[in-house]
Amino acid sequence: MFFKGLAKHPRFKKKGKHDSFTIDNCGKPIELNGWNHKLPFIGIVKTYEPIEATTKKITISKQAGDWYLSCSYEFLGTTTAKKTDVIGVDLGVKTLATLSDGKVFKSVKAYQKFEAKLSRLQYLNRHKEVGSANWKKAQLKIARLHRKVANIRKDALHKLTTYLAKNHGIVVIEDLNISGMLRNHKLAKSIADQGFYEFRRQLEYKCEWYGSELVVVDRFFPSSKTCSNCGHVQDMPLNVRTYDCPICGLSIDRDLNASINLRNAVGSVVNACG
Numbered sequence: 072m073f074f075k076g077l078a079k080h081p082r083f084k085k086k087g088k089h090d091s092f093t094i095d096n097c098g099k100p101i102e103l104n105g106w107n108h109k110l111p112f113i114g115i116v117k118t119y120e121p122i123e124a125t126t127k128k129i130t131i132s133k134q135a136g137d138w139y140l141s142c143s144y145e146f147l148g149t150t151t152a153k154k155t156d157v158i159g160v161d162l163g164v165k166t167l168a169t170l171s172d173g174k175v176f177k178s179v180k181a182y183q184k185f186e187a188k189l190s191r192l193q194y195l196n197r198h199k200e201v202g203s204a205n206w207k208k209a210q211l212k213i214a215r216l217h218r219k220v221a222n223i224r225k226d227a228l229h230k231l232t233t234y235l236a237k238n239h240g241i242v243v244i245e246d247l248n249i250s251g252m253l254r255n256h257k258l259a260k261s262i263a264d265q266g267f268y269e270f271r272r273q274l275e276y277k278c279e280w281y282g283s284e285l286v287v288v289d290r291f292f293p294s295s296k297t298c299s300n301c302g303h304v305q306d307m308p309l310n311v312r313t314y315d316c317p318i319c320g321l322s323i324d325r326d327l328n329a330s331i332n333l334r335n336a337v338g339s340v341v342n343a344c345g
Contacts (some may be wrong), residue, residue: 081286091132100125116140135214150282151237158239159334161294162247162270163324164261168231169326171334176231181223182264189216222264228273236277243333244271246290258309286337299323299331 073080084090096111103122107259110116118140126142133139135183159171167178196209235242249267253259271287278285288294295307301319313326314321 087229089132091130093128093130097130098127100127101129101142106166107203108140111250135218136211146280147279153240153283155240157241157243157334157337158235159188159243159336160235161245161330162265162267163267163326164258166326167265168270169324169330171330173327175326176227178265179223179227180261180264181227182260185216185220189213189220192216224264225269228266228270232270232277234274235274236281236283239283241286241337242274242278242283243286243288243337244274245292245294245329245333246287248290255285257322269287288333288336292333292336294329294332294336295325297332298330299328299335 094111094113101111103124103126103131104325105123106118106121108116108118108122122140124142124144129140131138131141155172157171162170163169163178165178166175170176184342192209192213196206196213199206199209205311247267249262252262255262274285277283293304295314297306298304298314298319298321300321301316303316303318305317307314307325312325314323314325316322
């Protein structure tokens with residue numbers, strides 16, 4: 072393909088780094104049915120979970136000593152019955168998400184739970200000779216722990232985004248400046264542990280699946296500084312967790328107040344159009 076001018080110059084992979092390869096079966100469809108799958112050029116492959124799909128390409132990759140099979144296929148989403156027309160979602164550090172109806176999703180803090188164990192494994196690996204058998208064993212343990220942390224985080228995000236997309240007609244979130252938030256060295260580790268970017272990525276395609284609409288409010292919208300009852304605006308430092316309005320006397324949790332403001336920002340428009 073390269074010599075025909077149809078592809079870029081090939082890049083040669085190094086064994087042990089991002090081990091993966093793709094099978095396309097020369098454009099012919101590949102049937103995946105059940106637990107055992109006959110793959111082109113490879114033969115029978117067993118999977119831990121049954122797969123029912125027809126695809127044209129399959130990518131097999133190695134992660135933390137285990138092999139994974141991934142493929143793309145057409146999924147026709149289903150429109151589900153919605154319990155709520157509009158829901159506001161405020162993402163945070165202490166809690167993963169606070170909804171405008173009062174429901175709170177706690178943060179799993181996956182990295183924080185295993186940080187000490189990860190640090191210990193890396194400490195014990197410091198004097199091992201690179202490339203030796205003991206070094207490879209230690210690297211595999213570290214990689215598996217990193218994978219465990221990532222899987223715990225993804226599981227929490229999948230449950231949250233599925234709940235939002237299935238049960239709400241319009242989901243309102245804020246356009247967070249994540250790269251700017253990570254410059255805060257006191258909170259950067261906690262913010263990265265939440266997976267805000269992955270949350271938005273999952274929510275975007277799941278809203279399409281389940282017939283919901285995702286609305287992203289401008290990042291400069293003062294959701295935390297505005298009183299959700301009377302509209303008064305005041306400064307709210309990060310250490311202040313309760314919004315106390317001097318005008319109407321409202322006293323409400325900071326994150327709940329922000330989520331209600333996000334809901335109202337779009338809810339007023341929906342009511343006007345209705």
